[in-house]
Amino acid sequence: MKKIVNEILKEEVYYEKLENGLDVYFMPKPGFTKKYAILATNYGSNELEFIPIGEDKKTRVNEGIAHFLEHKMFEQPDGGNAFDKFSKWGASANAFTNFTMTAYLFSATENFYDSLEHLIDYVQTPYFTDENVEKEKGIIEQEIKMYNDDPDWNVYFNCLKALYVNYPVRVDIAGSVESINKITKEELYKCYNTFYNPGNMALFVVGDLDADKVMEVAKKVNHYDVEKLSSEIQRFYPEEPKEVNEKEVVAQFPISMPMFNIAFKDDKVGITGKELLRKEIVTEILIDMIIKRGSKLFEDLYMKGLINDNFGGGFSSQVDYGFTIIGGDSKDPREVKKVILEHIDQYKKDGLNKDEFDRVKKKKIGNFLKYFDSVNFIANSFLSYNFKDINLLDYLDEIKAVNFEEVEERLKAHLKEEYCVISIVEPSK
Structure with a gap:
């Protein structure tokens, strides 16, 4: 052994x-x-x-x-x-x-x-x-x-x-x-x-x-x-273009409030190991900074009555594909998408907040350490990463090594309107 x-x-x-x-x-x-x-x-x-x-x-x-x-x-x-x-x-x-x-x-x-x-x-x-x-x-x-x-x-x-x-x-x-x-x-x-x-x-x-x-x-x-x-x-696997398939999909169900998923297609694919892990961590920190409770975007959407506590999102990272997805309930999902894109554009112009980056990074480190009290998390995560040529035990070192500039670069490279789609489920007419 x-x-x-x-x-x-x-x-x-x-x-x-x-x-x-x-x-x-x-x-x-x-x-x-x-x-x-x-x-x-x-x-x-x-x-x-x-x-x-x-x-x-x-x-x-x-x-x-x-x-x-x-x-x-x-x-x-x-x-x-x-x-x-x-x-x-x-x-x-x-x-x-x-x-x-x-x-x-x-x-x-x-x-x-x-x-x-x-x-x-x-x-x-x-x-x-x-x-x-x-x-x-x-x-x-x-x-x-x-x-x-x-x-x-x-x-x-x-x-x-x-x-x-x-x-x-x-x-x-x-x-x-x-x-x-x-x-x-x-x-x-x-x-x-x-x-x-x-x-x-x-x-x-x-x-x-x-x-x-x-x-x-x-x-x-x-x-x-x-x-x-x-x-x-x-x-x-079939060849996948960088472009999205369609910008909007709408379905109807017997629900009281419209539901939405807004997603950004990742075009940085075909990588494995520590490079893939680093991309995942950087993107997760970025998404937490932008959309989690306490962010400017969350407060703006919440004060306008466009979202409720179900609002959230994350990044799905695989070798050959990846995407950021943001979801929730809203009386006007298209307006939510519009506000999200406006905030992203503003962040690209003004830059992200370094103090916010430090806070999110520390919280992420704390959460990761806490997860090691769960045998389910350890085993499931280890094997999921293992098949992507990643060692779960390297995760903490990679989080600590991530810098603010990487997150700002990822903002510009990943969260682009041209790669953004929205899926809406609205109440049946």
């Missing part, structure tokens, strides 16, 4: 790459009652075109298949459900799929090693039949229809569709009713065998546990033929 240490955080992580290619990380947390494990694959809903392992031709799969696959992983060959054993041992288990990652996780206060072995085992045991795939389609179809009726979900995804012309982040993570009904067990196995390759996965464990025992359990279960896993996964 290697040991990664951050002296400032007073945290350490043990790391080992197993023979099958799986990266295993363990962070000891002496005195913590809760223990947590997450096993994730570098595979999300954006992965629609790739060359399957063992093949030589590019294939395109149906939208929503990564989420569909996550659902099916809990069904076991013996007819049982993977959740059953977790419940028996008093562990709380879950899973999620986002644009770039699929993860399986649990937390427990007892019987942790049994639960960890089970987690690794069931994720290595796919069981897809024509019958259980057809049955799942009905379940996911209902989930899709539920989200289609959710105004929050629609205002967000309509915003992404406005931002992006081709990139698959504009596609709903669960796919559509039409796309999921085309999924077959053969297609599921093709995606599983390619992306649930341990060389494309990582395990993170955190808690008051023994490092050697964690590694022993991680090595105990291996259903893979290592010889078949040596290939690098070739992924393909």
Whole structure:
């Protein structure tokens, strides 16, 4: 095992790459009652075109298949459900799929090693039949229809569709009713065998546990033929222009107050590691300075009666795409957008406030340190960053190194009216 240490955080992580290619990380947390494990694959809903392992031709799969696959992983060959054993041992288990990652996780206060072995085992045991795939389609179809009726979900995804012309982040993570009904067990196995390759996965464990025992359990279960896993996964994404797809999207729902998402498309993409982390931190500081409670923009919008306490925003940072998104409720969303752009222009002319930068930066450092009391935050964030070639333990050093000039430069480079869109959900007429 290697040991990664951050002296400032007073945290350490043990790391080992197993023979099958799986990266295993363990962070000891002496005195913590809760223990947590997450096993994730570098595979999300954006992965629609790739060359399957063992093949030589590019294939395109149906939208929503990564989420569909996550659902099916809990069904076991013996007819049982993977959740059953977790419940028996008093562990709380879950899973999620986002644009770039699929993860399986649990937390427990007892019987942790049994639960960890089970987690690794069931994720290595796919069981897809024509019958259980057809049955799942009905379940996911209902989930899709539920989200289609959710105004929050629609205002967000309509915003992404406005931002992006081709990139698959504009596609709903669960796919559509039409796309999921085309999924077959053969297609599921093709995606599983390619992306649930341990060389494309990582395990993170955190808690008051023994490092050697964690590694022993991680090595105990291996259903893979290592010889078949040596290939690098070739992924393909459509070319995405710098320009946005459309400036405004409007939908109607039975709500009392209009909702909005205003977004800025990021054109500084294709970077990884510390450079990507630095861009994320700089942008987050910038957005906090401009829109958070106490800023001139917030006070202006609030005093004009254009926003309420639901107003907020943040930056989504990935290797191949990124965007700042600001959302809330308003009687006049277009006026909110107008005021935001006016304030941004004014900041570009007059400059940002250095004292405000120092305050936001200190607050961000404090919040980050506080998050290290949460085993969920540590594990989920570590793996999410890990797939972008970023070490979470470098985060604090990067925050401290960010300077005021970088934030001012990012303001001018990123928050441009030409890359700005608005999605509105208004009350049904």
